[in-house]
Amino acid sequence: MSHYPAAGIWTRCPACGRHVHQSQWGPWRQCPYCQAWQRLSATERVAQLADSGSFTALKSSVRSQDQLKFPNYATKLTQAQAKTGLDEAIITGWATFDTWPAMLMVMDSHFMMGTLNTTVTRKIIAALQQARQRRVPVVIVTASGxxxxxxxxxxxxxxxxxxxxxxxxxxAKLPLVTVLTDPTMGGVSASFAFKGDVIVAEAGAKIGFAGARVIQQTMPTSLPDDFQSAPSLRAHGQLDAVVVRPQLRAYLINVLANYQQSGGPQHG
Structure with a gap:
């Protein structure tokens, strides 16, 4: 019998470098030593935010194509699909939050860093169109490079x-809530991430366009320690709130309830 622990029992915290036993991460996936938050998969995020069993994924026959014949792209797509169990870097579907209805879209950074491509674009557009037809709010959780x-x-x-x-x-005067998680960068932050009527960031999220290293290489200036952090963006008026993960579901329920009380779709 091997004296090495079974695979997957210990995980190295990307923030502090300590090795953390799976049981120590807890249900919210937080490092017990430095309190950093582990990145969630899209399915884990849905389970934490939506009412249990309420999520119904939208059906889609769209599949990503290697239109540019980019080297090894087809292989990377296959590997990402096997790793995550998803067909692309986002899942979309109907959900309820304490019975308040919404269209929920969640990006997954484990699928090629949650990058935006033609298929992700089509899924987002299709979900927005269906939400507009049914006149329900939209919640988009970003996690993308x-x-x-x-x-x-x-x-x-x-x-x-x-x-x-x-x-x-x-x-159509329907509300959009964007939830920015770690990381929200590049073309996603430059387009729809900041278009929400309510823009909230999860505590610990890194949010920006170009990375700090790239910026420092092109500009002769030093950046503050909290550069591109959620609290910094909140202090500069770019976010409505910064919410810790255990309180995020309650925050969204409150937002959707307020919309209902102001004349949104019927409860249930």
Whole structure:
């Protein structure tokens, strides 16, 4: 019998470097030593936010294509699908929050860093269209490194396509709540992440466009220690709130309840 522990029992905290036993992370996936939050998968996020058993995924036959014949892209797609059990870097579907209905979209940073590509774009647009037809609020949870370089301009066009659909959604006077989690960067932060009527960040999230290292290499200036942190963005008026993970579901319930009380769709 091997004297080594079974695989997957211990995980190295990316923040402090300590080795943490799976039981120590707890239900909210927080390091017991430095209190850093572990990145969640999209399915874990849905389980924490939505009413139990309420999430119904939208059906989609759209699959990502290697249109540019980018080296090893097809292989990376297959590996990401096997690793996460998802077909792409986002899941979309109907959900309730303490019985308040909403369209819920959750990006997954474990799938090629949650990057925005043509398929993710189409899923977001389809979900927005269905929410507009049913006149229900939308909750988008971002977790992304930006646009997917393997799809080049095709991925970048998605930014404007989503913004155009969001303009139609806003014209219908329906609320959009964006929840920015770690990380929310690049083309996602530059497009729909900050378009919410309510913009909330999860505590510990890194949010920005270009990374701090890239900025320091191009600008002869030193950056503050809290650069691109959620509290810093809140202090500069870019966020409505910074909420710790255990309180995020209650925050969303309160937002959706307030919308209902101001004349939104019927309860239940």
């Amino acid at each position: 930006g646009a997917r370089m393997q799809e080049g301009l095709y991925a970048l066009v998605g930014m404007n396509l989503i913004l155009a659909e969001l303009a139609r959604f806003a014209a």
